Amino acid sequence: EVQLVESGGGLGQPGGSLRLSCAASGFTFSSYTMNWVRQAPGKGLEWVSNIGSSSDSIHYADSVKGRFTISRDNAKNSLYLQMNSLRAEDTAVYYCAKMRFPYYYMDVWGKGTTVTVSS
């Protein structure tokens, strides 16, 4: 079964850091571009970042550029999101999602992990 499981969410301090992980199984992780998408409480979905299959291509939304870093470890079938300089507006459920090429959409989603930024 194709599965994505996020972890690492929790309470973060404003200006602090958190690291999210996404464990993939059931597919050849190293062949796919992966994404992070978030959803603030009561709000819509927002694309955050993506990373190419061999980490050759990385992109960020303007709202997180310079603060968040996406990475992956293909040997461990894992995706990461290092979140620094946290702000209250980063409070959200964070989903990892697999991108299907060449159709450019997200076909598999995890259940999400919740990040709360508060003092």
Place this chain on the structure above:
Amino acid sequence: QTVVTQEPSFSVSPGGTVTLTCGLSSGSVSINYYPSWYQQTPGQAPRTLIYSTHTRSSGVPDRFSGSILGNKAALTITGAQADDESDYYCVLYMGSGFLFGGGTKLTVL
């Protein structure tokens, strides 16, 4: 700053047909943006409905269809059912990342 526009809310009667649209604040939506549609119910992860404008994802009923109508992408639900009551998001591929619409809250009553 480019924004993807969707109707904030829509209502449809059971058995009825509804078309949700997805536009761009600057320009037209075309197949080159690979429009996709996702359904989300409260507390759940998004579910993929449509990709590449009109292709249904595996297991999606054929009452869901996607198209380009004029200068917008569109999601049509034909024969709406009670469990279609959800939030629907349009997503466009912008060449490096994705841009989500604000979502449409569909009520079936």
